[in-house]
Amino acid sequence: MTDPVVIAHRGYAGVAPENTVAAAERAAADPDTAMLEVDVQPAADGTPVVFHDARLDGVRDGRPLTDAEGRVWETPLSDLRETRVLGTDQQVPTLADLFEAVPATVGVNVELKNPGTADLRPGESLPEAERETRRDLWAPFVERVVADCDAFAGEVLLSSFCEGALAAARDVAPEYAAAALVRNDLESGLAVARRYDCEAVHPPRNAVAGTALAAGSDAGPAGGKPSVDVLAVAHEEGRTVNVWTVENWVQFDDLAAAGVDGIIADYPGLGRVGGSE
Structure with missing residues (x-):
């Protein structure tokens, strides 16, 4: 049983308006x-803002995500x-605004979601001929984020x-730790982590072999045993494993028992109940 660090997913989206200063x-x-x-x-002027979806007019659990519409990167910062x-009084913050609200004693995992394009290609291990082009696409935005x-x-x-x-993060700011987020293709995710010598790998909760969650199909490999023991392989290579996204204490306890290093959670306090307290 490990005592994994707790990472607040979008600021504990289960109890607060996600990706806001209040959260x-x-x-x-x-x-x-x-x-x-x-x-x-x-935003439209390139300023990094804290928001998950590509569009402002999405829905969360039946509630409008915002009172606006359109693509985030086409919307003026004002x-x-x-x-x-x-439906709250919380606004879409800039990344700078959010950093000002966070004490230095708490770290921030900045997920690079979108550089301002509909052509994202997430989850792919790119052919060598395409890596430079995709890096250059991201670089201007990553430079703004790093600032x-x-x-x-x-x-x-x-x-x-x-x-x-x-690739852009490693070029622009090699001093910052990096993590490869993994979804369906565990092998590709590990290959990307190796290519950029990422300090961490972030697999979905059902990608950890030997847990009850591994039989689920809500994220990551669909049903049954994961194709590779991502936890064992990452640890053997010296990488931290932070798992997303945990919604209850049973999931937290299962993953802690498996030996993950960090748990990205929607709710606070999940490690204080059950067997992992």
Whole structure:
């Protein structure tokens, strides 16, 4: 049984409006929170803003995601600053705004979600001939993100599902730790992690072999045994394994028993109940 660090998914999206300053402040105040996880993409002027979906007019559990519409990267920053999230008084923040709200004692996992394009190609291990092009696509946005990260006194971890984002992060800011986010293709995710010598791998909760969760198909490999023991392989290669996204204490306990290093959770306090307290 390990004592995994707790990473607040979008600022504990299960109890607060995701990716907002209020969520970040609440999560950072919880004594169990080691790190916040947030998603970033550009406003129309390239300013990094904290938002998950490509469009503002999505839905979460039947509730409008915001009171606006359109693609995030086509929306002026001034409009985003007035956009309300999930029917609350919280606005879409800039990454700089969010960093100002987080104490240096809490780390921030900045997920590079989108550089401002509909052509993302997440989860792919790219052919060698395409890697430079995809890196160059991401580089201008990553440079803006890193400039905001440099103003934060705490720990920063850059992660992405997109190889181009990780390639740009390694070029622009090799001093920051990086994590390869993995979904369906575990082998490809591990290959990308090796290519950029990522300090961490972030697999879905049902990708950890030997757990009850491994039979699920809600994320990652569909049904049955994972094709590779991503936890064992990553640890053998010296990489940290942070698993996403955990929603209850039973899942937390199962993954802690398996030996994961970190758990990206939607709710606070999951490690204080059950067998992992």
